[in-house]
Amino acid sequence: MSFEQLRHKPLVSLERPRELVIACAPLRSNVNLSRIARAAGCMGVRKLIACGAAKVIQKIARNSVYEGDVEEGGAAIADGDEPGLEIAVHRTLAPVLRDLRTDGYRLVALEQTTNSRSIFDFRFERRTALVVGNERSGIDEESLRLVHDVVEIPMYGLPYALNVGTATSMALYEYCRQFPNG
């Protein structure tokens, strides 16, 4: 079998828009947020919700349509045919989660908790909001009371904790593996 590099292969078409939303607690690092935005865009995610003093660094994210720090529910929609990733910035996470519940999303937190389940055995629902915690403090208690499930990525060695962008990318991968066509 021979392999020759092919750059800029055509994108995989989704049969329907992705119903996955990523909802991030206020993060310490806009680098991490921007890495999540890049991965989300590549995987065809349409909406990322950030909280707190979130600012996407376009040099890292390289994709997203974004209008800066918009308080409480502001958002931006891409121009043109390709919808792209919409990023909305909210002050705090819990009200976002309440709205997502009302909109019929299954709220799945990525965290280590009592009753958390291995992501290896977890079946996502199509209409899912993946809830991501702060680098140090994770997901706050009020938000944890609002989620339906908590999944964790098994840890096998040092340093015992993945970077938040890496963990989110892995969970995003798993969702897309389960819904390769949207």
Next chain:
Amino acid sequence: MSFEQLRHKPLVSLERPRELVIACAPLRSNVNLSRIARAAGCMGVRKLIACGAAKVIQKIARNSVYEGDVEEGGAAIADGDEPGLEIAVHRTLAPVLRDLRTDGYRLVALEQTTNSRSIFDFRFERRTALVVGNERSGIDEESLRLVHDVVEIPMYGLPYALNVGTATSMALYEYCRQFPNG
């Protein structure tokens, strides 16, 4: 169902040491290399091979036992009970791949090429070397001639290309999903 944060949960024990090796072409960014090192350590990988002027940034990697720029085959082994991630630095990738072939590894490149297959449908062999390319130039022709398989992560949207650390983490996740016990 109630969820309360649990930090520092016990690690998942592997039934046998992971046989996955990650072999990186010379990368532009030691940040990317260090992110790969952190993810690999968390997932229980025992060996990472870096090429070129590779230097792991411990603040990012936070795990690895490493003795700096060691030419051609240098490596470092962890102290104590927990083996940790060993990092070896070589000048170029192709000789590394030849050695891995001799040692019975299945060489799986992460790249977009002719005859590349979706990672969603790919069954890894336990004894695998995951071959990772440079951020811009990918995997060189000589190295591509040495690999057994090429897998790609489907791309659905802008910016059409994952960061190398993100892509490697996703592939690492997929391998571990297939071999959750080593």
